[in-house]
Structure formats: C-alpha cells, structure tokens
Amino acid sequence: MMTKLAATGSPAGSPTANPITVAISSSFLINGQSVAISSQDIDNIKKGINFQLAQPVALGSINDFLDWLNETFGVPLTAKELGDMIDKLPDAPLVVKNIKDALKGILSAVITITVLSVNTATGEYRFGVTMTPLEPINILNVLSLETIGVEIGSAETPAGSPAG
Numbered sequence: 001m002m003t004k005l006a007a008t009g010s011p012a013g014s015p016t017a018n019p020i021t022v023a024i025s026s027s028f029l030i031n032g033q034s035v036a037i038s039s040q041d042i043d044n045i046k047k048g049i050n051f052q053l054a055q056p057v058a059l060g061s062i063n064d065f066l067d068w069l070n071e072t073f074g075v076p077l078t079a080k081e082l083g084d085m086i087d088k089l090p091d092a093p094l095v096v097k098n099i100k101d102a103l104k105g106i107l108s109a110v111i112t113i114t115v116l117s118v119n120t121a122t123g124e125y126r127f128g129v130t131m132t133p134l135e136p137i138n139i140l141n142v143l144s145l146e147t148i149g150v151e152i153g154s155a156e157t158p159a160g161s162p163a164g
Contacts, residue, residue, distance in 0.1 A: 030057055037116075048121025059111045066107075082107065098139055105133035105145075115151060126153040 028035045036054040059065075063079035070078050086107075089100040115128030128151035136144040 025054075030059065033057060048119060050119040050121065052118070053113065053116035057113045059113065061109055061111065062107045079107065094140060102137045102139070102145075105135065105137040106131070109133040114149070124154060126151060128152075 069075040130149040
C-alpha cells in the first residue's frame with residue numbers, strides 16, 4: 001500500500017513540521033542614530049554569514065568629519081578654516097564661482113550609506129553611498145546637481161562552485 005504525501009513531504013493528514021529559523025539582529029549608535037543590522041538564518045552559519053543594513057544611515061558631512069578629526073586627533077584643520085580658504089576664491093568668472101560654490105556644497109553635503117549587504121557564503125557584497133548637498137550645486141547655470149550616488153557590488157562564485 002502506498003502512502004499519500006502532502007506537498008511538504010509529510011504523510012497526508014499528519015501535522016506538518018514548521019521549520020524554525022534563527023536570525024540575529026543588533027543595533028549600533030552612529031552619530032546618535034540607531035542603526036539596525038540583521039542576519040538571515042544562522043542555521044547555515046558554517047556555510048557563511050549573510051547580513052544587511054536594515055535602513056539607510058546618515059553619517060554627516062565632510063565638514064563634520066573634519067571637525068571630528070580636529071577634536072579627536074588634533075588634525076590641524078577645521079571646517080571653518082577650510083571654508084574661509086574657499087571663501088577667498090573670486091566670484092568671477094562664472095566658472096570659478098561655480099567651483100567655489102561646488103566646493104562649499106560638497107563639504108556640507110550629507111553622506112548617507114544607503115546599502116550594505118554581505119554574504120560570505122557566495123562572496124556577494126553591495127555597498128552604496130549617496131552625497132546630498134543642502135542646496136543643489138549649479139554648474140555654469142545650466143546643470144543643477146542634487147545628489148551623487150555610488151553603489152559597488154560583487155557577485156563572485158565561491159572556489160570550487162560552477163559558474164552559473
């Protein structure tokens with residue numbers, strides 16, 4: 001007599017086993033912002049670790065970073081000092097003024113990590129970051145730059161695995 005199996009592989013009519021997964025999550029404080037990182041099922045941890053950033057994280061501006069370097073390590077340059085140097089650039093011709101404004105915009109722009117994902121089992125990773133000036137950066141009064149973003153990723157095949 002043949003036993004009829006349900007779609008899960010259990011005999012028909014018997015309770016199906018609920019698979020249990022365990023994931024780890026943690027929160028870190030970065031610039032006063034809580035950042036959650038979560039893993040996927042750790043049952044397969046011997047095969048590798050897989051985690052990703054749960055939400056974008058604003059790191060601050062280059063000016064903030066300069067001031068932090070100055071306060072923490074005594075680096076002899078502050079955001080104000082660099083801003084004062086940039087302010088000494090002339091406002092004419094237009095191309096020089098645009099460079100001056102662009103430098104100010106870049107230094108005060110908010111840097112945000114938008115994507116962070118790592119899978120050590122497959123060798124895949126993704127890292128994305130954006131820079132958003134407080135005001136759009138004008139280029140020769142023709143173009144207006146609102147955001148710059150970069151994402152880097154890899155989809156490597158582990159050694160010994162067939163490429164697919």
